[in-house]
Amino acid sequence: MLEYALIFWAGGSVIKIHEYQSKELLANFGVPVPKGRVASSPEEVAEICRELGGTAVVKAQVYAGGRGKAGGVKLVNSPEEGVEYARGLLGTRLVTVQTGPEGVPVQRVLVEEPAQVERELYLALTVDRSAQGPVFIASAAGGMEIEEVAETQPEAIAREGVDIAVGLQAFQARRIARGLGLDAGQQRSAARIMAAMYKLFMERDLTLIEINPLVVSKDGSLVAVDAKVSLEDDALFRNKDFSDWRDPEQETPLEVEASEYGIAYVKLDGSVGCLVNGAGLAMATMDLVRGAGATPANFLDVGGGADEAKVAKAVNIMLSDPDVESILVNIFGGILRSDIVARGIVRAYDETKSEIPLTIRLQGVQVDEARAVLDESGLQVSFAETLLDVEARLAESLG
Ligand code: GDP
Ligand code: MN
Numbered sequence: 534m535l536e537y538a539l540i541f542w543a544g545g546s547v548i549k550i551h552e553y554q555s556k557e558l559l560a561n562f563g564v565p566v567p568k569g570r571v572a573s574s575p576e577e578v579a580e581i582c583r584e585l586g587g588t589a590v591v592k593a594q595v596y597a598g599g600r601g602k603a604g605g606v607k608l609v610n611s612p613e614e615g616v617e618y619a620r621g622l623l624g625t626r627l628v629t630v631q632t633g634p635e636g637v638p639v640q641r642v643l644v645e646e647p648a649q650v651e652r653e654l655y656l657a658l659t660v661d662r663s664a665q666g667p668v669f670i671a672s673a674a675g676g677m678e679i680e681e682v683a684e685t686q687p688e689a690i691a692r693e694g695v696d697i698a699v700g701l702q703a704f705q706a707r708r709i710a711r712g713l714g715l716d717a718g719q720q721r722s723a724a725r726i727m728a729a730m731y732k733l734f735m736e737r738d739l740t741l742i743e744i745n746p747l748v749v750s751k752d753g754s755l756v757a758v759d760a761k762v763s764l765e766d767d768a769l770f771r772n773k774d775f776s777d778w779r780d781p782e783q784e785t786p787l788e789v790e791a792s793e794y795g796i797a798y799v800k801l802d803g804s805v806g807c808l809v810n811g812a813g814l815a816m817a818t819m820d821l822v823r824g825a826g827a828t829p830a831n832f833l834d835v836g837g838g839a840d841e842a843k844v845a846k847a848v849n850i851m852l853s854d855p856d857v858e859s860i861l862v863n864i865f866g867g868i869l870r871s872d873i874v875a876r877g878i879v880r881a882y883d884e885t886k887s888e889i890p891l892t893i894r895l896q897g898v899q900v901d902e903a904r905a906v907l908d909e910s911g912l913q914v915s916f917a918e919t920l921l922d923v924e925a926r927l928a929e930s931l932g
Contacts, residue, residue, distance in 0.1 A: 803828025844877025
């Protein structure tokens with residue numbers, strides 16, 4: 534189940550933004566964040582360090598977590614030290630456990646007043662697909678090891694679903710805050726933070742707000758030391774600032790290309806490129822690929838309104854993914870006619886002269902014409918008449 538959730542949640546349908554932008558949103562809704570600013574040159578870093586009184590935390594701004602362990606977060610004790618660190622970081626690529634080996638470019642750093650850390654908590658708000666509503670996720674074991682905690686001590690992570698008809702209730706916020714081991718005053722601050730997160734989440738159509746760590750400072754105050762906010766891309770039209778904030782350099786070239794053509798693209802780590810239309814068919818396709826003893830390299834969803842050029846583009850993107858050893862097309866031709874799909878596939882194979890094996894299960898409108906187009910093209914296509922036929926044919930293509 535997690536894998537399906539991953540496809541439609543972490544994939545092309547989620548708009549990411551930088552930490553400094555996430556914190557700006559949180560601050561606007563009343564969540565305390567450290568004082569600081571973003572910088573794109575060592576000189577600016579020095580200036581902000583001086584404003585903050587000398588010491589500062591300098592943090593790489595990239596669309597990936599795990600920066601702390603990868604050398605992308607540093608406490609500096611003087612403007613000079615800040616400059617030196619920023620010189621070594623800006624313009625390089627940061628590789629963390631959440632990036633590929635090629636890493637992501639660091640073009641900006643966030644320079645902030647250091648928090649005086651007493652404890653590090655985890656507090657997130659996301660969508661629980663099975664409960665069909667928002668859910669708070671909280672743990673007293675926040676910080677850099679949270680993924681490990683989730684695996685080894687799942688009981689250390691609390692979940693609290695919210696009924697959107699009534700919103701976050703005071704008793705729920707109290708229950709979460711108590712579970713975090715906070716004293717009475719801190720429980721009230723935590724409840725205010727949760728109320729602000731919920732308001733932001735609902736007003737801005739978010740899919741995720743993750744604060745990790747939410748720091749309990751030595752003076753007892755709470756502050757969001759790291760934050761990540763993601764938006765549902767279907768809601769971009771009424772969240773224009775997210776489009777302006779979008780940083781294509783943080784995305785892989787294939788992701789950028791796909792989004793330019795309005796194609797939903799999700800990269801996975803298997804060997805079968807999957808061209809589908811619609812989320813339901815994508816899930817079924819995932820099972821079929823599994824049944825053939827393989828795993829998907831990617832999913833491309835061209836949607837209903839695609840034309841031949843868009844289908845060709847999607848197939849082109851798949852063919853340029855070095856992990857793809859075989860392509861599976863599983864499309865039900867409706868609004869998107871089968872013959873258009875066929876013409877797009879033929880065009881992409883013509884353009885690239887690719888010899889990657891092709892398994893096609895195509896049903897629906899104009900399917901006979903689609904077959905004729907593919908037959909005439911001379912492409913080596915293995916046709917699956919039904920879904921049940923797909924597994925065997927795909928397995929065969931993989932040898
Ligand atoms: P991530 O590794 O990409 O999640 O980056 P974070 O911003 O979460 O930073 C990683 C870790 O650095 C945090 O869990 C903290 O332990 C530490 N850290 C970050 N900012 C501060 C700070 O202002 N003060 C202190 N003492 N530690 C910090
Ligand atoms: Mn973090």
